[in-house]
Amino acid sequence: MFEGDVLLYxxxxxxxxxxxxxxxxxxxYFTSGERTANKRMDLVAGGQKVKVSGQDxxxxxxxxxxxEDTLSELEERSRKQKRISMRLRLQRxxxxxxxxxxxxxxxxxxGVICAGTLYLISAPQLLVPVGFIIGFFGIPRFTLHKMTQxxxxxxxxxxxxxxxxxxxxxxxxxxxxxxxxxxxKEVEEPVKSEFLQVVEQQKVGVPVDQALAKLYERTPxxxxxxFTIVVAIQLQVGxxxxxxxxxxxxxxxxxxxxxxxVQAVSQEAKVSAGxxxxxxxxxxxxVTFTNPKYMEVLFTHPTGHLIIAGGxxxxxxxxxxxxxxxxxxx
Numbered sequence: 001m002f003e004g005d006v007l008l009y010x011x012x013x014x015x016x017x018x019x020x021x022x023x024x025x026x027x028x029y030f031t032s033g034e035r036t037a038n039k040r041m042d043l044v045a046g047g048q049k050v051k052v053s054g055q056d057x058x059x060x061x062x063x064x065x066x067x068e069d070t071l072s073e074l075e076e077r078s079r080k081q082k083r084i085s086m087r088l089r090l091q092r093x094x095x096x097x098x099x100x101x102x103x104x105x106x107x108x109x110x111g112v113i114c115a116g117t118l119y120l121i122s123a124p125q126l127l128v129p130v131g132f133i134i135g136f137f138g139i140p141r142f143t144l145h146k147m148t149q150x151x152x153x154x155x156x157x158x159x160x161x162x163x164x165x166x167x168x169x170x171x172x173x174x175x176x177x178x179x180x181x182x183x184x185k186e187v188e189e190p191v192k193s194e195f196l197q198v199v200e201q202q203k204v205g206v207p208v209d210q211a212l213a214k215l216y217e218r219t220p221x222x223x224x225x226x227f228t229i230v231v232a233i234q235l236q237v238g239x240x241x242x243x244x245x246x247x248x249x250x251x252x253x254x255x256x257x258x259x260x261x262v263q264a265v266s267q268e269a270k271v272s273a274g275x276x277x278x279x280x281x282x283x284x285x286x287v288t289f290t291n292p293k294y295m296e297v298l299f300t301h302p303t304g305h306l307i308i309a310g311g312x313x314x315x316x317x318x319x320x321x322x323x324x325x326x327x328x329x330x
Contacts, residue, residue, distance in 0.1 A: 091218050093147040094190060103140065111136030121299050151190055155219055156256070158191040163227065163249045170242040176235070177202060194219060208235055223252050266326055273322040280315065 086100040095103075114135030115128050123131075162183045169179035177199070184196040194215055201211040209232040216224045230248050234241040288295040298304035 088217060089144055089148075092151070092220070093144045094151045095144075095147070107136050107140040110139040114139075123299075124305060152219060152221055155190050155194070156221065156223065158187045159221075159223060159227075160249055160252050160256070162187050162191050162195065163245050163252070167242050167246045167249065170245075176208070176231075176241065190219075208232075223255070226252070269326050273319075273326055276322070277315070277319050280311070 086103060090096065090098050090100065090103060111132040112135070115132035118128050118131040165183055165186060166176065166179040169182060170176065174182075180195050180199055184192055184199055187195070197218075198211045198215055201214065202208060206214075209228070212228040212231055216228050226248055227245075230244050231241070233239075234244050284295065298308055
């Protein structure tokens with residue numbers, strides 16, 4: 001009887017975790033600026049009509065149409081690339097040499113460890129395969145996500161410098177392609193390797209806008225998207241690309257300053273959330289180490305299994321709520 005109840009409540013706990021994750025994703029999308037930005041891009045890319053006064057010249061109207069066509073093409077290309085392959089995920093994390101098959105083989109290790117741990121602590125049999133699934137899919141994806149974030153942060157450290165090199169080079173009379181070649185020699189990783197791929201793609205005949213679109217695929221940052229759009233528009237319709245990139249570099253510096261200010265303001269809340277989230281685990285580990293018999297009932301009795309499942313569910317929901325409250329997107 002108790003065993004059936006434990007299985008039932010375990011399934012309910014897992015379902016509650018899944019529902020909490022779905023609710024968090026839903027709220028995160030509708031409360032962030034991503035939805036507003038997508039609406040703006042749809043309005044621009046969709047060819048929204050712009051009122052033109054009688055004083056506007058035919059050249060200005062033609063330029064506006066060309067800009068709208070370019071934005072529409074970039075938006076259509078980004079929509080086709082919504083599905084992310086494992087190869088692209090590995091590239092974003094800087095693991096270009098790791099093949100997807102090897103990644104899945106290595107993912108078996110944390111899956112076996114999680115399932116073996118649940119089996120050794122006499123957890124309900126239903127949780128053993130669930131632990132393997134979490135270890136096989138969850139832990140490797142989480143690791144890739146963290147590696148991607150670290151790499152993107154390092155990329156932003158040198159990306160503005162790369163734009164400054166292009167601005168100074170173009171003002172000095174160098175072609176745009178030569179300026180990107182200088183970046184591959186002067187700027188540190190990972191900016192160096194990313195722009196090196198752009199240069200190599202151009203050598204085999206890939207257009208600049210397509211090569212930069214591939215750059216945005218590998219480093220999906222808003223700053224890189226701005227850079228790609230500015231360069232594509234300037235190269236297609238003409239204009240002072242040095243001035244446009246100089247203005248872009250100034251905007252990116254202001255965004256970086258704002259992001260750092262937001263991180264500094266929210267750091268106290270992040271530390272508090274980390275302490276609150278780790279406190280139950282630390283206390284449970286300390287009590288288990290000092291008095292194992294006192295905690296043994298949680299791992300051996302069905303009611304203890306139920307308490308663990310309920311506590312883990314509430315912890316996951318609480319951590320997701322705190323993350324949603326603290327995560328301020330700029």
